[in-house]
Amino acid sequence: xxxxxxxxxxxxxxxxxxxxxxxxxxxxxxxxxxxxxxxxxxxxxxxxxxxxxxxxxxxxxxxxxxxxxxxxxxxxxxxxx
Amino acid sequence: xxxxxxxxxxxxxxxxxxxxxxxxxxxxxxxxxxxxxxxxxxxxxxxxxxxxxxxxxxxxxxxxxxxxxxxxxxxxxxxxxxxxxxxxxxxxxxxxxxxxxxxxxxxxxxxxxxxxxxxxxxxxxxxxxxxx
Numbered sequence: 001x002x003x004x005x006x007x008x009x010x011x012x013x014x015x016x017x018x019x020x021x022x023x024x025x026x027x028x029x030x031x032x033x034x035x036x037x038x039x040x041x042x043x044x045x046x047x048x049x050x051x052x053x054x055x056x057x058x059x060x061x062x063x064x065x066x067x068x069x070x071x072x073x074x075x076x077x078x079x080x081x
Numbered sequence: 082x083x084x085x086x087x088x089x090x091x092x093x094x095x096x097x098x099x100x101x102x103x104x105x106x107x108x109x110x111x112x113x114x115x116x117x118x119x120x121x122x123x124x125x126x127x128x129x130x131x132x133x134x135x136x137x138x139x140x141x142x143x144x145x146x147x148x149x150x151x152x153x154x155x156x157x158x159x160x161x162x163x164x165x166x167x168x169x170x171x172x173x174x175x176x177x178x179x180x181x182x183x184x185x186x187x188x189x190x191x192x193x194x195x196x197x198x199x200x201x202x203x204x205x206x207x208x209x210x211x212x213x
Binding site for chain 2: 042044045048049052053058059060061063064
């Protein structure tokens with residue numbers, strides 16, 4: 001994993017802990033919604049919106065719908081920066 | 082209908098009547114005399130009985146349910162800070178502006194103020210989801 005991707009993964013980890021109001025979430029490229037308690041549809045929206053604001057980027061609903069894991073999310077963010 | 086755009090603004094005036102206070106006290110079960118007894122409230126340093134803070138959020142419900150241009154939004158969060166007391170029969174103004182819109186999630190964020198003339202009674206932010 002490149003330094004950029006590693007940095008984004010670290011930033012996402014902080015975002016996840018803030019959105020899910022936890023302090024012990026540790027994500028990796030293979031993490032999926034099934035791995036995190038409380039990752040429901042509303043928290044998914046909060047997560048995406050928080051990421052859009054943090055990186056000042058915009059996703060499309062198609063892009064979001066195609067994400068399979070955190071690795072895909074990191075790649076999508078890198079592609080938009 | 083498209084998602085509401087950032088920068089769209091909303092404004093109206095309203096008052097809370099003694100009847101509103103009575104109904105809300107009955108509904109909520111909050112019968113604290115600070116909301117119903119002028120003398121009690123004055124002993125606490127207010128000009129009279131103060132409006133329930135939670136009653137102001139009713140205007141956020143109006144914003145999402147009635148003032149947005151279509152009926153397809155549901156309220157998903159409210160964060161509100163109370164800064165000054167409000168009193169019955171005051172003419173209050175509600176101002177709101179869309180500050181974020183996410184096409185990907187069909188959600189919006191709105192900041193709002195409730196004022197009595199130039200005095201801010203409360204301010205906050207809410208989010209809503211566009212459900213077609």
